[in-house]
Amino acid sequence: MPAPDPHGLYIEEYDDGGFSIICELWWHGNRANRIRRMRSIADNIRWGGWLCAHCRKPIPIFRRSDALYCRERCRKAAARLRRHERAKRHRYARGRVMEF
Ligand SMILES: [Zn+2]
Numbered sequence: 795m796p797a798p799d800p801h802g803l804y805i806e807e808y809d810d811g812g813f814s815i816i817c818e819l820w821w822h823g824n825r826a827n828r829i830r831r832m833r834s835i836a837d838n839i840r841w842g843g844w845l846c847a848h849c850r851k852p853i854p855i856f857r858r859s860d861a862l863y864c865r866e867r868c869r870k871a872a873a874r875l876r877r878h879e880r881a882k883r884h885r886y887a888r889g890r891v892m893e894f
Pocket of ligand 1: 846849850851864865868
């Protein structure tokens with residue numbers, strides 16, 4: 795799936811912590827998808843900011859609205875960490891079983 799248009803949304807932040815999102819609507823393309831993306835990004839920002847699940851930096855506006863990571867590098871690092879933790883738990887569980 796191609797990435798969304800990076801120039802379709804503009805986020806304006808205020809000093810009091812509030813924000814507004816401006817969404818461009820064109821005659822071509824699906825207007826409902828663009829509006830849905832804007833609402834989804836607004837929800838992401840409203841619920842504690844739209845931050846990367848790995849490095850906690852803000853996710854760039856050109857990413858998909860359901861993106862959890864700011865870039866491919868963070869997504870792969872998080873997957874590697876999960877695999878490593880899973881392997882460690884598995885080794886630990888196997889060690890405990892062998893003790894009994
Ligand atoms: Zn990141």
